[in-house]
Amino acid sequence: MKTVKWFKNPEMIIALSALFIGLLTAVISIYSAYIDRAYARASVWPNVELYRSFERHSFSYGVVNSGTGPALIKYARVALDGSPIKRWSDIEAFADISQSHIHNRTLPAEQTITPLIYEGEAIAAILEVDNRLAIELCYCSIYGDCWVVDRNNTPKPVNECVIEHQHAFLQ
Template sequence: MENKSWFQQPEMIVGLSALLVSLVAVGVALYSAYIDRAYARASVWPRLEVGRSFNSDVYAYLVTNNGTGPAVVKWAELTLKGKPQIHWDQYMASIAGDKKPDADKIHYGQSHISTSVLPATKQIKVMSSDEPELIALLHKASSETELKLCYCSIYDECWTTSWKQPQPLAVDECITPQQAFSQ
């Protein structure tokens, strides 16, 4: 009788085959879990876009969620000429300068955007006005104004965006700036 090596024995061939099939099955399961997780993240991916709407009747700052999931807005920052503005009244006074319109011409509507949740495919008017004098001031200051947001998905993946930076920029986390916009 011939003495076979350990790996040539039928029991070992069956055992090694079972081990190989098991390792392949574990690899497929891990890859499937990775794909499932990526799909789950993509199915609730927010994408905020900050914009302005202007015509002769209304001027508005808008935030739209064009993503597939809710956006958890952590903070907003409004700057004029690089200087942070704390609320809309300060911003309105800054853009008016010495040419302040009559008090009855500074009417505007606003919605809270900081620390809010914006559902997918929804839009919010952050600020709007239909007063002609204020529309002229807002339009004139638009090139020196920036509204920046930091927002996260429900999986705590975070981005910043503004109308001067239309492509969202991934960040590790949303750390609130010292002079965040409080509205």
């Protein structure tokens, strides 16, 4: 009787084929889950931008989320000549302004917050202060991906949004 080598045995060929197909299916499933997760993150990706607007007798700062998902604004940092400030009213030129809260807010996609509005005659003084002002926001997506954006509107990824209390803007 002639013996057949183990790898030429029909049952072994079927078993090895089933093993190969199972491994290939597992690899495809893992890759598909990776792609699905990346798509889910991209479908709710916030993109926060800062802007200013001024006309003859009005000036405002705005924050818009031009991304596809909500932005969880964790902190704001505002500094005048490099020194952190807590409130807009800490700046003398901004004494007569309308303001709204900016940090620890959820900004839905395609929505805008206007944290500061000035209407009056002293636009030149406001613009002079504006040139010395630094604004930074740290925000996260619902998946915990976080970015820091400043007035250059170039988001920089960070691991988490952390700021020392004395540097945080409270308004």
